Amino acid sequence: MNSPVIRLEHRQHQTLTPRLQQAVRLLQLSSLDFAQEIQQAVGSNPFLEEDPDAHVAAEGEGPAPVEPVPSWAEVAPSAAPVSEATWDRESWGPAGGGSTRNHSGDGELDLVEMVAAEVPLRHHLHGQINVLPLSERDRALAATIIEALDDDGYLRLTLEELRGLAECSPAPDETEMNVALKLVQSLEPAGIAARDVRECLLLQLKEIEPAQDRDLACRIVSNHLEKLAMRDINGLAKLVGATPAQVEAVCERIRHLDPRPGWRFGPSNTQFVTPDVIVRKVRGVWTATLNPDVVPKVRLNQVYAELFQRHRDSKHSELAAHLQEARWTVRNVEQRFATILNVAQAIVKRQRHFLEYGALAMKPLGLREIAEELGLHESTVSRVTNNKYMATPLGVFELKYFFSRALPTVSGGACSATAIRGLIKDMIEAEDPSNPLSDAQIARQLARQGLAVARRTVTKYRQMLKLPSVEKRRRHS
Numbered sequence: 412m413n414s415p416v417i418r419l420e421h422r423q424h425q426t427l428t429p430r431l432q433q434a435v436r437l438l439q440l441s442s443l444d445f446a447q448e449i450q451q452a453v454g455s456n457p458f459l460e461e462d463p464d465a466h467v468a469a470e471g472e473g474p475a476p477v478e479p480v481p482s483w484a485e486v487a488p489s490a491a492p493v494s495e496a497t498w499d500r501e502s503w504g505p506a507g508g509g510s511t512r513n514h515s516g517d518g519e520l521d522l523v524e525m526v527a528a529e530v531p532l533r534h535h536l537h538g539q540i541n542v543l544p545l546s547e548r549d550r551a552l553a554a555t556i557i558e559a560l561d562d563d564g565y566l567r568l569t570l571e572e573l574r575g576l577a578e579c580s581p582a583p584d585e586t587e588m589n590v591a592l593k594l595v596q597s598l599e600p601a602g603i604a605a606r607d608v609r610e611c612l613l614l615q616l617k618e619i620e621p622a623q624d625r626d627l628a629c630r631i632v633s634n635h636l637e638k639l640a641m642r643d644i645n646g647l648a649k650l651v652g653a654t655p656a657q658v659e660a661v662c663e664r665i666r667h668l669d670p671r672p673g674w675r676f677g678p679s680n681t682q683f684v685t686p687d688v689i690v691r692k693v694r695g696v697w698t699a700t701l702n703p704d705v706v707p708k709v710r711l712n713q714v715y716a717e718l719f720q721r722h723r724d725s726k727h728s729e730l731a732a733h734l735q736e737a738r739w740t741v742r743n744v745e746q747r748f749a750t751i752l753n754v755a756q757a758i759v760k761r762q763r764h765f766l767e768y769g770a771l772a773m774k775p776l777g778l779r780e781i782a783e784e785l786g787l788h789e790s791t792v793s794r795v796t797n798n799k800y801m802a803t804p805l806g807v808f809e810l811k812y813f814f815s816r817a818l819p820t821v822s823g824g825a826c827s828a829t830a831i832r833g834l835i836k837d838m839i840e841a842e843d844p845s846n847p848l849s850d851a852q853i854a855r856q857l858a859r860q861g862l863a864v865a866r867r868t869v870t871k872y873r874q875m876l877k878l879p880s881v882e883k884r885r886r887h888s
Contacts, residue, residue, distance in 0.1 A: 441798035564673025686802035770833030775817030
């Protein structure tokens with residue numbers, strides 16, 4: 412039997428200090444999550460305060476020095492939060508939510524007061540019901556259906572369930588509920604109170620003219636909605652006994668209908684991306700600067716820090732920890748944005764042709780090139796480019812968009828995958844709608860231009876661009 416043995420071993424391993432652990436955690440956050448993190452730190456740490464005089468480095472200033480950031484490969488993996496800056500508008504009145512109204516000195520109405528207020532869907536429908544000559548019972552049943560609608564404008568509950576919810580005596584029967592449903596479905600917007608997509612579209616088809624097109628559209632929606640979604644024009648033409656051109660024209664009108672009529676009303680939940688870096692051309696040179704809106708204005712409260720240093724003793728260990736954390740936070744905030752700015756400037760330096768000419772001029776670029784130039788670890792650059800955005804004259808792009816692998820050309824050079832996707836997009840946009848290009852044809856055209864791209868790669872890139880297949884792009888004249 413083996414007996415337990417105690418022995419000493421010397422091992423060398425790397426550990427991260429608490430400050431570097433905080434730096435790593437802050438570096439991975441998106442601008443929204445980072446702002447929330449700093450706001451929580453300011454609220455919980457007495458040695459941190461907002462700095463109203465904070466400013467971002469001007470365009471003429473050089474890049475800030477970058478301290479080495481610990482490799483992400485050496486840190487225990489953690490879920491990188493995925494979020495975007497959002498703007499939630501109030502349901503009533505202009506954005507900002509306040510009821511204060513400003514009038515100019517000459518008595519003119521302020522422009523803010525002229526912004527149209529957003530009316531919720533239910534308020535809009537109740538307003539129509541209230542002006543109709545209905546009995547109190549009919550109005551109550553219609554109001555019950557209106558209150559049961561979801562944000563899409565659909566009625567997800569059955570009429571049997573709504574009968575139990577209606578505050579009427581005696582309880583309404585099935586006929587009364589059907590009449591109330593038809594009444595609500597006759598209101599604006601068309602398609603409201605439908606119980607599925609098919610019924611929603613049928614309610615809107617009543618407005619299509621001429622009657623021949625309306626009848627054909629109703630037959631397609633009622634019986635062949637799946638083929639309509641697949642854009643199978645030839646198959647639909649055989650099923651409904653019409654020419655492909657007629658079916659194509661009717662399907663195009665159906666596609667312009669609104670499958671979610673409730674979205675026209677109520678607060679908008681549109682999500683906006685706030686760029687971390689802004690790129691401009693200054694005196695003929697492309698320059699990257701930090702977006703001042705995403706840089707938190709935070710600093711160390713020197714008054715509290717000096718008072719604590721004068722009167723500190725062993726009883727104030729908790730305050731000492733807060734002071735140390737506050738210093739780390741201020742330092743790491745500066746470090747985070749210095750790293751983001753330097754990575755962005757290195758990207759702009761290499762992708763200036765993209766800024767001048769568009770996606771077709773994108774050069775192949777790897778994380779290692781940027782990491783070697785800045786003296787960072789490759790995994791650090793990878794985390795910097797995730798959830799960080801750059802605003803350019805061509806649009807807002809995530810930093811990782813500018814990185815793509817090199818694909819060899821026939822001449823021995825290299826072309827980026829982004830440039831090839833741009834070529835594919837241009838080919839599809841310029842194709843004949845009645846005779847669109849298949850993925851194999853696109854691959855052959857690319858080969859004639861010296862780009863050896865497989866057909867399956869073309870298919871993958873087309874799907875990344877969210878472009879439909881050849882049959883779904885075909886149009887019948």
